[in-house]
Amino acid sequence: MNHGSFRYCDVSLPVPLDQPFTYALPETLRHRVQPGSRIVVPFGPRKLTGVILSCHDDAPAVAAREALRLIDAEPVLNPELLALARWIAGYYCAPLGEVLRSMLPLAAEIRSGKVWSLTDAGRDAARQLMLDASPEDPAVQVLRMLEKRPLSAAYLSKALPLADKAVRSLERRGFIVAEQVQTERDPLRAPADRLRVELAAPPSKSRDREGADVPASDPKLNKSERELRAFLELHPGSHQLKDLEATVKNASIAARSLARKGLVSLTPEPMSMPAGPVRARHALNPPQQAAFDEIRAAILEKQFRIFLLHGVTGSGKTEVYLNAIEAVVAEGRSALLLVPEIALTPAMAGQFFSRFGDRVAILHSAFTDVERSEQWRRIRSGAASVVVGTRSGVFAPVTNLGLIVVDEEHDGSYKQEETPRYNGRDVAIVRAQEAGACVILGSATPSLESRYNTEKGKYTLLGLPGRIEERPMPTVELVDMRQEFLETRKQATFSRKLLDALAKRLENGEQTIVLLNRRGFSNFVACRSCGERIQCINCSLTLTYHKRDRRLLCHYCGYAQKVPTVCPKCASEHIYFLGLGSERVEEELHQGFPTARIARLDRDTVTGKRQYESILHEFSEGNFDILVGTQMIAKGHDIPNVTLVGVISADVGLGMPDFRAAERTFQLLTQVAGRAGRGSVPGIVLVQTINPEHYAVRLAAEQDYQAFYQKELAFRRALHYPPFSAMANLLVRSESKEAAMRMSSELALRFTPPPEKLKIMGPAEAPVARLKNEYRYQFLIKAASRKALNQLLQSVRCFALEHKWGATALVIDVDPLSLM
Ligand code: ADP
Ligand code: ZN
Ligand code: ZN
Numbered sequence: 007m008n009h010g011s012f013r014y015c016d017v018s019l020p021v022p023l024d025q026p027f028t029y030a031l032p033e034t035l036r037h038r039v040q041p042g043s044r045i046v047v048p049f050g051p052r053k054l055t056g057v058i059l060s061c062h063d064d065a066p067a068v069a070a071r072e073a074l075r076l077i078d079a080e081p082v083l084n085p086e087l088l089a090l091a092r093w094i095a096g097y098y099c100a101p102l103g104e105v106l107r108s109m110l111p112l113a114a115e116i117r118s119g120k121v122w123s124l125t126d127a128g129r130d131a132a133r134q135l136m137l138d139a140s141p142e143d144p145a146v147q148v149l150r151m152l153e154k155r156p157l158s159a160a161y162l163s164k165a166l167p168l169a170d171k172a173v174r175s176l177e178r179r180g181f182i183v184a185e186q187v188q189t190e191r192d193p194l195r196a197p198a199d200r201l202r203v204e205l206a207a208p209p210s211k212s213r214d215r216e217g218a219d220v221p222a223s224d225p226k227l228n229k230s231e232r233e234l235r236a237f238l239e240l241h242p243g244s245h246q247l248k249d250l251e252a253t254v255k256n257a258s259i260a261a262r263s264l265a266r267k268g269l270v271s272l273t274p275e276p277m278s279m280p281a282g283p284v285r286a287r288h289a290l291n292p293p294q295q296a297a298f299d300e301i302r303a304a305i306l307e308k309q310f311r312i313f314l315l316h317g318v319t320g321s322g323k324t325e326v327y328l329n330a331i332e333a334v335v336a337e338g339r340s341a342l343l344l345v346p347e348i349a350l351t352p353a354m355a356g357q358f359f360s361r362f363g364d365r366v367a368i369l370h371s372a373f374t375d376v377e378r379s380e381q382w383r384r385i386r387s388g389a390a391s392v393v394v395g396t397r398s399g400v401f402a403p404v405t406n407l408g409l410i411v412v413d414e415e416h417d418g419s420y421k422q423e424e425t426p427r428y429n430g431r432d433v434a435i436v437r438a439q440e441a442g443a444c445v446i447l448g449s450a451t452p453s454l455e456s457r458y459n460t461e462k463g464k465y466t467l468l469g470l471p472g473r474i475e476e477r478p479m480p481t482v483e484l485v486d487m488r489q490e491f492l493e494t495r496k497q498a499t500f501s502r503k504l505l506d507a508l509a510k511r512l513e514n515g516e517q518t519i520v521l522l523n524r525r526g527f528s529n530f531v532a533c534r535s536c537g538e539r540i541q542c543i544n545c546s547l548t549l550t551y552h553k554r555d556r557r558l559l560c561h562y563c564g565y566a567q568k569v570p571t572v573c574p575k576c577a578s579e580h581i582y583f584l585g586l587g588s589e590r591v592e593e594e595l596h597q598g599f600p601t602a603r604i605a606r607l608d609r610d611t612v613t614g615k616r617q618y619e620s621i622l623h624e625f626s627e628g629n630f631d632i633l634v635g636t637q638m639i640a641k642g643h644d645i646p647n648v649t650l651v652g653v654i655s656a657d658v659g660l661g662m663p664d665f666r667a668a669e670r671t672f673q674l675l676t677q678v679a680g681r682a683g684r685g686s687v688p689g690i691v692l693v694q695t696i697n698p699e700h701y702a703v704r705l706a707a708e709q710d711y712q713a714f715y716q717k718e719l720a721f722r723r724a725l726h727y728p729p730f731s732a733m734a735n736l737l738v739r740s741e742s743k744e745a746a747m748r749m750s751s752e753l754a755l756r757f758t759p760p761p762e763k764l765k766i767m768g769p770a771e772a773p774v775a776r777l778k779n780e781y782r783y784q785f786l787i788k789a790a791s792r793k794a795l796n797q798l799l800q801s802v803r804c805f806a807l808e809h810k811w812g813a814t815a816l817v818i819d820v821d822p823l824s825l826m
Contacts, residue, residue: 011036012061014070017047019056022813024101024803026059028066029073042081042088044110046074051156052121057083057106082110082386084403090437099799099818100426108426109401120184122173123156124149128181144172152182159184174779178741184813198251198258204244205235206271230260235269247272287361294326297468301330301446305337305408310439314415314460315448317470318709319680320477320644323448326470327411328361330446331392335365339408339443340391344430346417347396348638351619355394362392369395369402397422397430400437407441410434415447415456416673421823429821450680450711451673454722457715458729480651480682480689482675482707484698487655499594504652504692508595511650512602512631516687518650520595520634521678522588523658531558531569535578540570546776553589563778591654592634599632607635640678646685651678653693656703663773664825665727668702672714675706726765728821732792734799735825736785737772737817743781749815750783756805761798763790774826786825795820 013036016026029047031039039045039061046055048071055077083091083106091109095102124132132149139146147166151157162169176182227235234254238245250257264270290298297315304311317323331341345354350370358366367381367390384390386403393402397420400410412420412431420430431447438445447456447465460467473479485501494502511518530548531540539548542560549558551569559566572579588608595604605621618638625633626645633639659671675693683689695703705714723730738753740746750769757766768785775782789795799818806816 010061012039013063014065015039015045015061015073016059017045017056017073018059018103018106019047019049019054020101020103020107021049021054022101022807024095024103024807026102027056028070030070031061032072035073035076038076038079040081041085042083043079044077044082046077047071048074051123056103057088057110059088080386082403084405086437086440087401087403089440090401090433093436094426094428094433097796098426098428098820099796099803100428105426105428108398108422120159121156122148122152122159122162122182122184124152125181125183127179128176129153131179131181144168145176148172148176149181174741198247201247201261201272202244203234203238203247203250203261203265203270203272205238205242206265206269227264228260230254230256231264234260234264238270244273288322288325290325290329291322291474293470293472294322294329297470298326298329300466300468301326301444302333304444305330305333308408308442309444310442312435312438312445312447312459312465313468314452314456314465315446315468315470316452316457316711317448317450318473318479319450319677320473320684321450321470322474323413323470324357327413327446327448328357330409330411330444332361334408335362335391337408339406340393340404341409341411342399342402342404342407342434343392343394343411343413344399344420344434345394345396345413347419348618349414350394350396351622358392358394365390366392366394367402369393369399400430400434407438407443409444409446410438411446411448413448415449416451416453418823421821423824425817427819427822429823432821451676452711454669454715454718455729458719477683477686478688479709480679480691482679482691482693482709484703484707485692485694486698487694487696490694499591499654500598500652501692501694504694505598507650507690507692508599508632508652512599514649516649517625517628517630517645517647518632518652519639519648519678519681520591520632520652520654521639522591522634522636522654523656523674531581531583533573533576533578534580534582536573536576538573538575540574543567544776544779546774551583588634588636595632595634602632603630604632604634605630607633607638637674640674640681644684645681647687648682648684649687649689651682651689651691653678653691656693656695656706657697657700660697660700660702665722665725666823668700668721669718671700671702672706672718675703676709676711679706679709726788726790731765731788731790732795732820733789733822734787734795735817735819735822736768736787736799736802737782737819738769738784738815739777739780739782739817740812740815741780746781746783749811750785752809753785753802753805756802757785761794763794764788764798772826784825 012031014028014030016028018026027047027049029045039058041058041060043058044055045058046053053074087109091102091105094100095105128149132153135143135146135149141147144166148162148169151162151165159173162173166172173182177184234250234257237250237254247258247261250261254260261270261272265272297313301313304313315323315326317326327343331343334341343358350368355366355368367385369378369381373381381390382403385393388405391404393399393404395402412434415431422428422430435445437443449456456465457467459465483503485503487501490501491497500508508518531551532538540558541547542549542563542565544563544565545560547560549560549565549567551557552559556569557566558569570581573581588606592604592606595602605625607618607621621633624630628647653675656675657671659674660667664670679691679693682691693703693707697703701714701717705711705717722728727733736753738746738750740749754769760766765788766785767787769783772782772784787795787798789798799820802816803818
């Protein structure tokens with residue numbers, strides 16, 4: 007490709023200052039640079055990696071520094087993705103550098119971390135403190151170390167046991183500043199089980215001398231290097247590095263040093279393809295066919311169209327996706343399928359492999375960096391044209407995009423809860439529009455926003471109203487726990503009805519799922535005398551009691567402590583345990599059904615993706631009778647032998663201070679009910695509740711989406727909530743309560759009188775008023791006009807920059823899903 011020749015390039019860097027920086031190009035780079043490639047540039051005293059936005063010959067007013075090194079010969083981001091990044095930065099009010107960073111999965115090559123350095127004030131303070139304070143003071147030690155050179159946060163906390171605390175306080179006083187710095191990581195540092203090793207091809211000029219130039223006992227190699235090389239000579243071909251460790255001592259270290267000398271080559275292990283069950287291809291039933299026909303017509307016309315595929319649980323949405331993707335691939339175009347984090351299981355991936363073979367690439371957050379960049383490269387080269395991924399999969403560098411499918415489009419995991427706070431579903435739509443591609447949003451419980459868009463004619467509604475093979479929808483019964491209490495005079499976890507139903511399943515060898523709504527079901531510790539709940543020292547949240555290791559844990563920041571023997575507030579000894587965790591539910595089940603085989607799935611039992619999958623797999627193989635769990639078990643698993651789903655306290659979510667509380671409860675109950683009766687035996691669902699008359703609970707039981715939608719829509723309309731307004735959440739946070747209050751009142755001043763078309767509520771303490779050691783105040787903004795909202799938010803950002811607020815003090819969340 008002819009790249010032209012340019013003297014300058016504008017580079018976006020991952021720094022809070024939201025502007026591109028111009029660098030001069032050395033002679034060697036002038037012909038090679040292209041927008042979308044990464045480049046290493048000097049920034050202050052450091053080197054940073056940024057993305058080239060444009061190349062040009064316009065000399066800047068101030069002499070530009072010279073760029074150092076180009077990382078990518080071919081751009082990692084094509085013009086389409088660069089344009090998408092700009093849209094995200096604008097719409098979500100996020101710095102472009104941060105957007106670009108979160109789009110690139112090539113973290114294997116780039117290591118990022120905080121680097122601390124002294125401010126001018128810090129330099130002065132260092133002198134003073136060194137005179138005044140004890141040299142053992144960790145703050146003094148940190149200052150002394152930083153006086154010599156900037157240091158990474160990781161290095162500091164390793165070098166000094168108390169560094170973290172000292173660093174925080176020095177930062178608060180303005181003595182030190184942190185910068186996100188990216189450095190290249192040696193690809194050879196991947197773990198041994200991810201690398202393959204083989205002898206490097208000898209340099210071509212020495213080939214005629216056939217090995218004579220490299221004596222087998224090269225004195226410059228150490229013993230294990232010589233052994234490894236001898237082994238590879240005897241066993242040609244590529245070997246997994248891990249396997250060699252049994253044969254050759256220190257094989258891993260030796261291989262890396264031989265690779266640096268160019269004597270062996272190390273390459274990442276090709277990803278192991280999950281072996282899912284080969285699923286029979288089904289002839290589409292009439293509703294599936296009708297939906298597919300309409301989608302195919304749009305695909306063939308290369309139109310940008312958005313379809314909302316509203317199909318009840320078990321209606322066969324996946325089969326429609328597969329057919330649509332096939333139609334796109336047949337046209338020589340490519341397709342993206344996005345699924346919620348938890349739904350991307352080997353079984354799910356397996357369906358795609360069995361249909362599309364090695365044209366499939368999987369982008370999964372549980373993969374290592376090496377695996378992810380490997381997938382990314384296959385996509386970019388065009389080798390993979392069907393991509394299955396979670397949220398960030400929307401950035402996969404496919405070319406000639408024809409279709410994006412967003413499965414479970416209502417799912418909260420599409421929203422990124424850190425900057426840039428984008429929603430993968432909405433980004434998918436923007437990307438498809440640019441590409442002239444189709445979008446299918448699929449769900450059994452479409453979000454109010456998406457469903458409303460079909461009414462306004464923006465999306466086309468396609469329906470799959472019944473289950474496959476006319477299997478009945480499960481029967482859902484509400485169990486009124488208030489009544490249960492009146493009749494039994496016991497505050498029981500399980501109603502008599504649920505216990506009876508459970509016993510019957512065990513007799514028949516059928517399986518049961520028991521779901522608890524996590525939010526109301528943590529164990530916590532309280533004081534009987536003063537009522538104090540033991541809270542996290544960093545967050546205004548109650549700590550959860552973990553029986554297994556007898557500790558109190560914060561689920562937000564990870565803080566842990568022993569259970570106190572006296573109340574920290576009133577010193578009373580009457581500490582007691584309250585609440586009901588899944589652990590206790592499991593225990594009660596064991597007591598009630600001593601012979602039942604019970605598995606539990608929640609955040610405490612499951613630490614990794616693999617474990618989660620293995621428990622589910624065991625359950626679906628019939629190795630357990632009962633599966634107890636939280637929200638995790640509600641989604642997308644097809645287990646035919648489950649004929650009973652019990653929901654313990656369906657309604658705790660209704661009490662959340664969030665206008666989406668009813669919608670979430672409805673979605674959760676519908677989804678979990680959909681787990682029952684997916685096989686040939688019909689299923690029943692028992693929902694225990696203390697609000698049986700609440701419309702979200704009642705209509706979920708009746709499985710009446712339409713009625714719920716109408717009712718909820720009326721509520722949103724009356725109170726100007728989305729989809730009848732655009733919303734944003736502004737969060738102001740600081741480790742100092744005074745600073746947080748001061749900043750939020752400064753903002754409040756700016757907001758009076760309120761700008762036209764906007765309604766600004768706040769500042770108020772955020773529902774979680776303190777989190778990870780920071781105090782939090784929030785403004786909720788409802789806007790009749792998106793443009794007005796965006797203008798306001800952009801001006802707030804400028805305000806924070808001008809007033810030198812800390813880099814993390816202001817959080818802007820556009821279209822927030824969580825108001826906590
Ligand atoms: P949904 O995602 O809508 O809940 P699935 O796509 O998981 O439903 O389909 C439910 C089950 O029905 C799957 O086991 C699938 O293989 C099967 N299935 C899908 N379409 C058909 C069809 N046309 N005929 C027979 N079985 C089908
Ligand atoms: Zn007390
Ligand atoms: Zn905490």
